Amino acid sequence: MSIAAQSSRRVMLVPPLFDEMNRMRTMLVDVMRSLEALGVGSFLPDLPGTNESLIPLEQVTLSDWQKAIETCAAQHKISHIASFRGGVLTAANMKTAEHWIFTPAKGATILRTMLRTKVAADREAGLTTSLAELASRAGAGPLELAGNIIGPDLFAQLNAADIPDLKHQRIVRLESDSKPADGQITGSALWLRAEPDDDPAMSSAIAQDIANWIGQ
Template sequence: MNASYRFDGNDELCLRFGPDDAPRLLILPPLFDEANRVRHLMVEFGRLLGDLGIASLLPDLPGCNESLVPLDTASISLWQAALITCAEQLGPVTHVASLRGGALLDGALGDLRRWRLAPVKGGQLLRTMLRTRIASDREAGITSSSEALMETARASGIELAGNSLSPCMIRELDSAAPSQSSAIRLVRFADDPLDADGRITGAPLWLRAEPAHDPAMAAAIAQDIAAWMRG
């Protein structure tokens, strides 16, 4: 079901799943091009959670998906403010689930319980996009480097992986890290050697060259989140 929240003079789309009268889980997608590759996965596990009687919200961030806001006006702090507004208008929100870079935003929602899948620091996302830009420049016969690109980005913004990022976004992203809390369930993939509270079988869809879907992964995520919320 489609809903919307009003933020900064604009109506932003929000998909709503599950019972209308239940407390809600707020789903935070990965950032930038990674979000496009896992959109189907997020919609599917939102629907599966609804089948399990759990309500959830999947909002568009300003500048993303159906938003009419230019991406080059967005920043980490702006997205956090938008999520606070979304939770206030479409809540009550009692839990948050974030994937990858979405974990950079969930700290804005206070002491809500959080579920995270493979969280990442903002600087890591930035370096990945810079490497993609350097490879693209090389194919076009242009010599570039991370240092030179970052100097330009901090001064006047830059386009990375098809995303127009402002100097403010670059600065905030470069220093952003998932916030700490005792109320976090950390989930990773089965072959990830880092510590985790739970494991999901499968390969990260955000590493695919094109958007893809994994029904088994969506079901596993929904089951894990449902058990966590009910526990």
């Protein structure tokens, strides 16, 4: 998805991963529209294995995602990257780019949340599973988590993926988040909602912060 592609100021938005993307898609589109009103062009790529991709997710690795983001940025001559949550893990190798990062998350944190959801769903279905058992199964073959069939290579790479410390970065968090940040925004943790939702005021604030970060 691309908005105001001809603008002289442009940014690539890197989406959150898995079900967090589904919960935050409306917010990301709102951010793009707000950026357009501020004179900033933006585009939101689909990661391999997601949405209309012809590649099955179970065949995709984190390395594939990283290569895809690098290639996309190069094709569109983009030097400013705005990553959301685990999306920063896919942009970790772009050392010379300018990075705006919203509430970054480790790969293990994202997987643990999905594993816990799987354990709870199994319990409701009368099955007994544990985090350790599911992690072991994920290492041996594809595992369905929150509607996503994740292959062992992607699981292993994500589980080992820490938040990158990039040279040119601005980390932004919610005001309710006590972790270190370069800026804070009032808003809602949409990635924790049970259903997709939006927060127009937060989307507007995010767009304004990105526009200020890009500058003139």
